Amino acid sequence: MNRLFSAEIIRNESVDDRHFILELSPGAAVADTLVGQFFMLKPGESIDPLLLRPFSLMGFTVPGATHPNGTLSFLIRAAGKGTNILKRLPVGTCLTVLGPLGQGFPPIEEGERLIVVAGGIGIASVLGLVKVYQDVPLFYGVRTKGHLLLSPGMLNAISAEIHIASDDGSIGTKGNILELLEAYVFQLRKSFGGNIKIYACGPHAMLRAMAEMSLDAETYISLETPMACGLGTCLGCAVKTAGGIQMVCKDGPVFNIKDITWDEA
Amino acid sequence: MNLSVDIGGLRLKNPVVTASGTFGYGVEYAEFLDLNQIGAITVKGLSPRPSKGNPPGRIWETPCGMLNSIGLQNIGIETFIREKLPELRKYDTKIIANFYGDTIEEYVEAAEALSAADGVHALEMNISCPNKQAGWIAFGVDPVLTEKVVAATRMATRLPLIVKLSPNVTSIADMAKAAVDGGADALSVINTITGMAIDIETRRPRLSNIVGGLSGPAIRPIAVRMVFQAARAVKVPIIGMGGIMTGADAVEFILAGASAVAVGTANFVNPAAPADVLGGIKQYMDRHSMDDINTMIAGVIC
Numbered sequence: 001m002n003r004l005f006s007a008e009i010i011r012n013e014s015v016d017d018r019h020f021i022l023e024l025s026p027g028a029a030v031a032d033t034l035v036g037q038f039f040m041l042k043p044g045e046s047i048d049p050l051l052l053r054p055f056s057l058m059g060f061t062v063p064g065a066t067h068p069n070g071t072l073s074f075l076i077r078a079a080g081k082g083t084n085i086l087k088r089l090p091v092g093t094c095l096t097v098l099g100p101l102g103q104g105f106p107p108i109e110e111g112e113r114l115i116v117v118a119g120g121i122g123i124a125s126v127l128g129l130v131k132v133y134q135d136v137p138l139f140y141g142v143r144t145k146g147h148l149l150l151s152p153g154m155l156n157a158i159s160a161e162i163h164i165a166s167d168d169g170s171i172g173t174k175g176n177i178l179e180l181l182e183a184y185v186f187q188l189r190k191s192f193g194g195n196i197k198i199y200a201c202g203p204h205a206m207l208r209a210m211a212e213m214s215l216d217a218e219t220y221i222s223l224e225t226p227m228a229c230g231l232g233t234c235l236g237c238a239v240k241t242a243g244g245i246q247m248v249c250k251d252g253p254v255f256n257i258k259d260i261t262w263d264e265a
Numbered sequence: 266m267n268l269s270v271d272i273g274g275l276r277l278k279n280p281v282v283t284a285s286g287t288f289g290y291g292v293e294y295a296e297f298l299d300l301n302q303i304g305a306i307t308v309k310g311l312s313p314r315p316s317k318g319n320p321p322g323r324i325w326e327t328p329c330g331m332l333n334s335i336g337l338q339n340i341g342i343e344t345f346i347r348e349k350l351p352e353l354r355k356y357d358t359k360i361i362a363n364f365y366g367d368t369i370e371e372y373v374e375a376a377e378a379l380s381a382a383d384g385v386h387a388l389e390m391n392i393s394c395p396n397k398q399a400g401w402i403a404f405g406v407d408p409v410l411t412e413k414v415v416a417a418t419r420m421a422t423r424l425p426l427i428v429k430l431s432p433n434v435t436s437i438a439d440m441a442k443a444a445v446d447g448g449a450d451a452l453s454v455i456n457t458i459t460g461m462a463i464d465i466e467t468r469r470p471r472l473s474n475i476v477g478g479l480s481g482p483a484i485r486p487i488a489v490r491m492v493f494q495a496a497r498a499v500k501v502p503i504i505g506m507g508g509i510m511t512g513a514d515a516v517e518f519i520l521a522g523a524s525a526v527a528v529g530t531a532n533f534v535n536p537a538a539p540a541d542v543l544g545g546i547k548q549y550m551d552r553h554s555m556d557d558i559n560t561m562i563a564g565v566i567c
Binding site for chain 1: 286287288289293294296297309317318319320321323324325326328329330331333335338481482510530532533534535536537
């Protein structure tokens, strides 16, 4: 299964003025991908920007008559040069794709309970978990209602238990999503003696705050860093861990939150 | 078509090699291209003892290029020989071990250890990493020290010794002469160019090391110029490198005076880049009815 392949854009749809969903039809079979693994996309054929961009896989469809190798979809924030080019590429454009790459979220074992936590664009990395595992509660924090990247209707369609918090209270509970999470875990712990797992992705500040909370749960997070090769050879996407320097692209992007060394900010 | 070239006693089946630090320890790329097709694999810079490199904030993309300050993170020579070299020996290609030391004694120690290993065909001596402290950088920018460290290392190995030069100098010709006077069999030209980028919102440097090495197509004209000047200054073969993405780019270096070319940052953009560059060189030779790559070397008309 070749991890370097070409894929055709079959959908490039704005979610709001900054975010868009890119759906690709790969030209070759794609290796099985765990939620949390990522792909690197080349924004056009130019040497500026030079490097491929890493994006977690948000969703996929299985091979069918129209798309013999299935489809891959990504939720992307237009943040810089590369993502702004991707945002403008028309349907029908072929992109160079590398992946799947990295380590995904560990599979949930029988008898374990999963809670999914997302902050902002972090929803892209963890949404697949809510689809793979049935009846999983999703905690989703945004700044304001307009920043909700998936409509409440769409969210309700994939999970029966959605908890939303916004900084300004314009949707869901006013305040920090982590407060809701903390209360939820506290309540769950009263009735459930087994292993609780929290899988999360969101802004650095949110993940760091999670690391400082004493949640009675095994927590895995997906990290984001600038990246060049995606294969663990350039050694650029370093992260400090209890076991020394590790590479986000190869050892991660999913890490046990306990292993991450958070620098003094 | 003859593609074989000689690099100071190292016979390559074709002139395309990988640049140190951009191809891991080689085997990581076996799924993307046939490693037997490459002239030589230059492995990530090795030191006598493992090195953990610089803290995060190690890379930053810039127009047509990237800055890096990895800081020579590596597994150490002993682990390389024990764990990586047996895998590399399975391929029909030459292995160039890039190495460095913090002192002249460590350069000698590294060269001796690598020369004793089965499966290392040549040594590439890094005296030009921009991410080391000021005292170390002198090895690559002070011609007197360059000659001294190369001469000491020369005594420690019978393998072809390639010295990788720093572009962060006033006269690349003088540095090339100093390395050859010290006993270099060949030169690699160039290493990365020292650069810097700043986040204007936080006013902090993009790299934890503050400065880093610039690579990629952004530096290519500088690299071509330095290969041209070095080739005119010395008689030893040169491996040209600096932003080679395609066969056409490689041909430019060969015409400037390189006997071989190294593909570096391109590996991050296209993991099959060395094979694509080789294909492009062959197409050029076909188009110009050349049957021997050696006739192209230093063929620029000026």
